[in-house]
Structure formats: structure tokens, C-alpha cells
Amino acid sequence: MSEEEDDIILSELDDEELVQQMFDDLYDGLKEEIEESVNILLERNWQPYDILTKALVGGMTIVGADFRDGILFVPEVLLAANAMKGGMAILKPLLAETGAPRMGSMVIGTVKGDIHDIGKNLVSMMMEGAGFEVVDLGINNAVESYLEALEEHKPDILGMSALLTTTMPYMKVVIDTMVEQGTRDDYIVLVGGAPLNEEFGKAIGADAYCRDAAVAVETAKEFVARKHNQMSA
């Protein structure tokens, strides 16, 4: 097959084909192609929120699932995230102008003693993409840092991340302090990180363990909807 035949002209694809192509381009971490596709969809009068959810978040969900299943690895996920960031940078100001549904809010950070943030950053990005307002506390957060942020931002969700077996027990320190202060039930607590599992999440008193960014988004939506239902009942 010649190179000419291999070339894909994004602007010549219909909407459905273009969204499928964006899934593939996100998968391959092709930032420029994603930016071009976002602009094409905007020119075709797509709503920024639809581009974000149907094309970008949809594509990253496939990336997340294949990372979980061992088909993709960290570098490919980072390149995909970088491509999504390119698309989001175009959409963000437009989303602010056009108004997008707000799903809820989250404070998230990596726990004390841990500087790993690849997974946390992916969760932040996917949560933002899904319409959550995210306050990212960064790495190496002591219990005081989490509590101050909860007090200041009053989010629906607290997210904690750890990569090390030695640092993951610190999540329990944070949750226990929230229990002591009587604030635990004010928040949905989601935890994640490579060495964690569901059993650990239950044992430390979190509401849920999220094995990847896509699961985190789905879990967050489910818990926030439940919380709102309880409040309106």
C-alpha cells in the first residue's frame, strides 16, 4: 500500500467516522490530530461538551480499559493523556462560555511520603472531562493538607492515591482523622493506586476503590447521584 493511500484526511470524514478516528488518534497519542479533529467538530457546530464527552472521554475510556487489561502501558497512556490535554485546552474556555453540566466536585492528592502522580493526574483529567470540578493537591499530602482543602472547598468527593505499599496505609490515617472529627460522612472517599485493591479500600473505610481513571469517573458519578437522591428524599 502506498503512503498516499495511508493518509487520512480528517476533514473528509463524516462525524461518526471522525469520532472513531479520534478514538484511534487518542489511542496513538497523536496530539496534533486530536486538536485538528476538535476544531473540525467545532466548525461543524458540535457543542464543546459533546466533543469532550463523546470523543475525548470516550476515547480515553478505551485507553483506560486497555491499560487495565495490560494491552497498553504507562508511556502510551501518558501520550494519550497528552493528546487529550491538547483537545481539552481548546474546549475549556468554550465550555466556560457555553456552560456545561456540572457533575460535582473533588479534592484529590497523592498521600504523604509518595511522589507518584501519573495515575492521580489521569483521574483528575478524566474527572474534569466528565464535568467535575477538581482541586488537585499534588503529591506528598499530609492529613492536614487534605483536611484544610476539604474545609476550604467543601467538595463532594475526596480522592487519595498511592503507588507504594509503604505509603498506602496513610489513607487510613486520613480517614480515621475524618472519623475523629465527625466529618467522614460529609464526603465520598475514593481511593486508588497500583498496589491497592477492593479489600484494602473496604478495610480502611473508604467508600470505594477505583482501579483506573475510567472506573473512578463512573464510581464518582454513581456516588454523587446517590448522595443527591438521599438529600432530596
Added chain:
Amino acid sequence: MARRGRAARLTERAAWRPPTGRSLEEKSLSEHGLAAPERKVGRVLLIACGALAREILAIKEANGMDHLDLTCLPAKLHLYPDQITKSVEAAVLKHRAVYDEIFIGYADCGTGGQLERKCAELGVEMVKGPHCYSFFEGNDAFANRSDAGEITAFYLTDFLVKQFDAFIWRPMGLDKNPELRDMIFGNYTTLVYQSQVEDPGLLAKAKECANRMGLRFEHRHTGYGDLETQLRDWTQD
């Protein structure tokens, strides 16, 4: 039209196979591990990580542990820690009828306590500590350093210095996408080379690794640390 994306790349994950390697060359230990002796020699079997093969054999020789046989799982399992527990279990079940005792030459190694629980269930002991960086340094000393704030150090052992490209640089995609370096290592400040043997060639290579990663360099000669103590404890009658 050529497909890009997932369809172009979907590959099957290889099923686990017992270690087949017969060489102590690092690449072979990474990919194939070290097969158990064809004929049992000792009465005790150590099932260990391929990244520890040379070190364990050196300890064995220095301490006259003739009754200890060694098999190693491929060191590359560390790239998929979820497979370590399953592979260790399969190896224990394969060998337990033949050996009087089996020990596990892994620390927690990112399994989040799963390996420890599995070893307890199987009735076998494993190396104490979170990972090899900790037991080479000495678990207590390593924990003290972490408590004192050493959390931005990236550690390399002799094995990892030798296998830096195969084990770190290429799997992290840095050969093809150097722009990922700061996304992956941006929160680290120092590369700590924990040497097991004194080797000027390895020391020079470790410094070069630090340069490539954009990190400060520190060398700490640890020797075999708690690994040697643990093996002596296990093999004493």
C-alpha cells in the same frame, strides 16, 4: 484506508510459563528467569526474582549453602506486579512435592500485601520488606531514611544499572518519546545507586543513567544487606 489505534496494535498477553533460562546473563534473567536444576541437588528450594539471581548465588557460595537450589522467575514480572503472586504460587505448587522446604526470594514488590497473604496460605516464608531497595539497604535503615524525608530518590541496584535500557528506559517509552521523561521522573530529585559489588564500570554507568534522567547522583554501597541475613536464617539447621 489503513487503521490506526487499537485495532492496529491489539496483542495477546503471553500466558505464564515456568522459567526456562539457563544463563546468568541479565537479559536472559529478565526475560526467561532461571530454570530449576534438572536434577534436584539440595533439599531446600529458593524461588526468587531473576533480578536477584547473581546476588543469591554469590551469597550461597560465600556461605557454603550447598543444600540450597535456586530457580528464578523472569525479572520482567516487575513490570506487571499483579502477575508476581500468581507466578510465585504456580512455582511453589510445581516444586513443593520435590523439596523439603521452599522459600520465596521476593519482598512485597508492589503486590500490595497479596504476595504475603498468598505465601501465608501456601505455608512458605518470603523476604521481609517492601522491595529490594529496602532489604539491600537494610529494612530498618531504609525505613529511617524514608521517615527522614528521602522520598524523591529513584533507586538502582547492580542488576538495574546493567538492565537500565531494557528495564526502565524502553518500557517507559523514553527511547521513542524523550518528552515523557519529566512526566515520568519529574518528581524525583536524586538517583541513588545501591551497589551490591564494587565495580567501577557499573558506577560509571549508574552516573550516566542519572544524567539521562536529569537527576542528581548518589552512590551507596549496600552489599547484600538483609537478603544475606535472611538466607542465612533460612538455611541454618
